[in-house]
Amino acid sequence: LANAGMTSEQxxxxxxxxxxxxxxxADGSGTQAVVCSENWVKRAKPHYAFWxxxxxxxxxDSSQPGQDGPIDKPKTIEEVKQExxxxxxxxxxxxxxxxxxxxxxxxxxxxxxxxxxxxxxMFRFCYSPAFLRWALQPPGFKVDWLLGVRVKANRKLVxxxxxxxxxxxxxxxxxxxxxxxxxxxxxxxxxxxxxPVLIKEITRRVNICGIWQAAYxxxxxxxxxxxxxxxxxxxxxxxxxxxxxxxRLAPRMTMARTIKLYKLPxxxxxxGLRAMQPEDVPQVHQLLNTYLAKFRVAQVFSEEEVAxxxxxxxMVINAYVVEEPxxxxxxxxxxxxxxPSTILGHPEHNELRxxxxxxTVPGATPLKQLLHDCMVVxxxxxxxxxxxxxxxxxSEVLRDLxxxxxxxxxxYYLYNWxxxxxxxxxxVGLILM
Numbered sequence: 001l002a003n004a005g006m007t008s009e010q011x012x013x014x015x016x017x018x019x020x021x022x023x024x025x026a027d028g029s030g031t032q033a034v035v036c037s038e039n040w041v042k043r044a045k046p047h048y049a050f051w052x053x054x055x056x057x058x059x060x061d062s063s064q065p066g067q068d069g070p071i072d073k074p075k076t077i078e079e080v081k082q083e084x085x086x087x088x089x090x091x092x093x094x095x096x097x098x099x100x101x102x103x104x105x106x107x108x109x110x111x112x113x114x115x116x117x118x119x120x121x122m123f124r125f126c127y128s129p130a131f132l133r134w135a136l137q138p139p140g141f142k143v144d145w146l147l148g149v150r151v152k153a154n155r156k157l158v159x160x161x162x163x164x165x166x167x168x169x170x171x172x173x174x175x176x177x178x179x180x181x182x183x184x185x186x187x188x189x190x191x192x193x194x195x196p197v198l199i200k201e202i203t204r205r206v207n208i209c210g211i212w213q214a215a216y217x218x219x220x221x222x223x224x225x226x227x228x229x230x231x232x233x234x235x236x237x238x239x240x241x242x243x244x245x246x247x248r249l250a251p252r253m254t255m256a257r258t259i260k261l262y263k264l265p266x267x268x269x270x271x272g273l274r275a276m277q278p279e280d281v282p283q284v285h286q287l288l289n290t291y292l293a294k295f296r297v298a299q300v301f302s303e304e305e306v307a308x309x310x311x312x313x314x315m316v317i318n319a320y321v322v323e324e325p326x327x328x329x330x331x332x333x334x335x336x337x338x339x340p341s342t343i344l345g346h347p348e349h350n351e352l353r354x355x356x357x358x359x360t361v362p363g364a365t366p367l368k369q370l371l372h373d374c375m376v377v378x379x380x381x382x383x384x385x386x387x388x389x390x391x392x393x394x395s396e397v398l399r400d401l402x403x404x405x406x407x408x409x410x411x412y413y414l415y416n417w418x419x420x421x422x423x424x425x426x427x428v429g430l431i432l433m
Contacts, residue, residue: 214415268373295429
């Protein structure tokens with residue numbers, strides 16, 4: 001998927017460091033944003049044949065950033081191409097209605113067998129049907145934006161891309177956008193240049209609905225990130241992680257000492273911590289949006305989106321709130337989603353169960369304590385590793401919580417929208433799957 005890059009290059013990152021060794025600066029500061037911007041230019045290719053035709057910030061624009069706002073001149077829906085883009089003769093467009101069991105199974109199988117792997121081909125993301133329905137059917141979703149490519153002869157699904165609606169705040173402006181995700185083309189068809197056509201067609205379908213901007217992430221450098229975050233990993237089951245080579249035994253450490261180092265208590269310590277319930281949605285909605293207003297780029301959630309995204313679904317999403325004793329007031333919220341990876345070629349283990357930190361709001365409870373208790377819950381539920389990006393305020397506590405810095409970076413992009421200056425990780429309040 002190197003010829004496209006939207007999310008498709010996000011790798012199942014592996015642990016690279018350990019919490020007792022020094023790592024790169026993790027303060028998420030504005031200085032780090034400048035360093036990232038310089039690194040993007042150094043790592044960029046001389047030319048990007050596809051992306052140089054798109055309304056995205058180019059590396060050559062760095063000396064003249066311009067104003068916040070759209071890159072393209074304003075268009076009307078009537079100006080949008082009305083017919084689908086042309087595919088090679090042996091392929092045809094389809095929509096993937098994930099409410100149908102056969103459709104969600106097809107997408108699951110395509111992603112399971114052809115989506116991202118780590119560089120050593122040891123791990124591959126495993127997006128379950130339940131996860132896909134949660135991630136791709138939020139309030140306001142459109143089946144027409146769950147776009148597939150089939151082989152005409154046998155009807156096999158060989159390509160996919162998705163868009164879901166989201167209101168985004170970029171600095172002071174709230175814009176109706178879509179989140180683009182799950183760009184995937186069958187391994188045997190990468191030479192057919194289907195990925196650029198998938199991107200152009202999903203753009204056309206979104207434009208027809210009067211939406212002109214998008215947010216997306218990638219593990220590779222394309223024109224041009226507005227922020228770069230790094231994955232950090234906290235071992236919950238260190239013996240298994242070392243056995244499958246997700247992480248390694250640190251120098252001068254034995255397995256017994258490593259297990260002791262990462263041991264967590266049996267129960268959370270925060271009074272009033274409990275699973276989020278539907279009746280908590282109004283308070284959590286207010287709490288979350290107020291907190292995210294601190295960050296330069298973040299999603300603006302509706303109550304319906306909060307209910308969809310955060311109410312617990314087994315092996316998909318877990319959210320917990322802290323209720324003030326006696327008052328019923330929700331003061332804090334912490335959540336994680338489940339994204340296992342298939343372990344390739346291991347004689348004993350076939351799944352790495354990973355919890356990914358999702359939206360978390362510290363209030364009366366310090367962030368360090370909230371995350372610690374969240375990991376206690378995850379470990380009790382059988383998770384092997386807890387992953388977090390160094391966005392939000394996470395960089396302030398990750399090392400203290402014995403997270404090790406990983407080898408995976410995640411670059412953030414906006415389509416047809418320019419922010420005037422790059423963001424440090426601690427200015428990013430947006431989490432995409």
